[in-house]
Amino acid sequence: MKQNSMKTIVQIRQVAVVVALLLTGLGHAQNSDKAKTLLDEVYKKVKSYDNIYVDFKYALENKAENIKQETRGDVTIQGEKYLFNYLGATKIFDGKKVITIIPENEEVVIESPDTEDENTITPSKMLTFYRSGYNYSWDMLQNVRGRQIQYVKLVPIDTNSEAKEILLGIDAQTKHIYNLIQTGQNGTRTTITVNAFKTDQPLSGNLFKFNAKKYEDEGYYIIEQ
Template sequence: MKNIICLLLLVTFGITGLQAQDANKAKALLEEVYNKVKSYDNIKVDFKYELNNTEANVKQETRGDVTLQGEKYLFNYMGSQQMYDGKKVYTIVPENEEVTIEDKSEEGNTITPSDMLTFYRDGHKYEWDILQNVQGRKIQYVKLIPIDSQSEIASILLGVDVETKHIYKLIETGKNGTKTTITVNSFKTDQPLSKTLFTFDESKYENEGYYIIRN
């Protein structure tokens, strides 16, 4: 009986040790991704967005793009545009001829476009997941599990291109069964940007008859 208990303890400690090694390996890979992201002056990402909830019979698919420079961003998605100039967030909806101006959200659970490539550094436990071959590219997945038990997110799978250390895919599974997938179609860095790219011209929209909302 004593030998069986010792064997079980050895197996348990062995599994725990392997899990710790995998977690450290996952964290190290994500740190490489973070350092690579921070080494660029600017980044432009074109992506495909998919949302699926089988139970609710909901399926959406669209494309978008985001240009990032430090904390500033320009985000085009579903016919709307959102820009952050370092002070204010401007959401422009041509369909409604409406512009909303507000302070950047400080809510902890809100991932803004400027956080898209770095959000994984805090608030998660890490697990080493599968390695996939995608058209000759090796994509290593890391599973992120929110530390906050109240989070509406069950898990996130983050696929990293092993060679470039760029994020290729994000698969978020909600506790309500909703699965959101973001696939990067192109990842461009250090592009020549207009000096006014992150500058909001209020007079332009006023002249076009847009309704300006200030929050």
């Protein structure tokens, strides 16, 4: 596997973690009944949908290192299956295998779910992992173009976590996530903002299926691990 292919896969996994946080409203009830109630409402709302589509903007900034990056991506989730587009690559979980398609290198990497980095949060974990690992508290209320966005602050219980804190912005009316702002221990600030949030969309029966022959015919190198 080419080195830049591995780098792309790692970047996709890292962003997938943050997007998972965005979709679930994670946290552990330690110090705020109001925060718990709001996050429970978000959880129930997400659970009620047959499928979810999110188009998002991803921004990363570290002033000390003079780094500032912005890009966009989108993810479609239905049950255990998902299709994630980011950095020009596509990641699919068809229920059995994780397939990462990297057009830039004409490569496809096929893995079993348990071969992924342990920090990667797959949709199967999205609606369960949030119940432990964080203390949270009620934070600021912000008016964003007429929308009332209520923030909940999440602080990892694990002191070795790469994240110092997370601010989760929730639309007070719809109970949908508006944005997520994660501050790392190294000062890196990662922000994901939802551009579009759609639910219960008509999906193609082939959306989460991988057509190996198509990519073989196009000259892609397929790596199965």
